[in-house]
Amino acid sequence: MTASLAADVVLVLHLVFILFVAFGASLLWRWPRLVWLHGPAVLWGVFVEWSGTVCPLTPLENRLRTLAGEHGYAGGFVDHYLLPLIYPAALTRDIQWAIAAAVLVVNAVLYGLWLRRR
Secondary structure, three states, rough: HHHHHHHHHHHHHHHHHHHHHHHHHHHOOHHHHHHHHHHHHHHHHHHHHHHHOOHHHHHHHHHHHHHOOOOOOOOOOHHHHHHHHOOOOOOOOHHHHHHHHHHHHHHHHHHHHHHHHH
């Protein structure tokens, strides 16, 4: 596997993880045991956004891109790939806080509905 392909795989895995963090609670109705994976994933996602920490997948992707002779990028996955799709301006701490709060609210509602149904 070339470094460029590996970087693309890391990119896709990163996006899938973010989608899982944001919306994975909706899968609990079908697969309730998924709560043991999703709960920690939500905590990690919120921690990364609130603390401003860079997810380890970002430097891994950048390193693989550099090994492939491509250019890496500064910042994190969210501000490089997702924010240009959603927001015209650069990522700010306020936006990161809002993203983390939205993830918490969406998951709290989904978990509440799931627990009430059980």
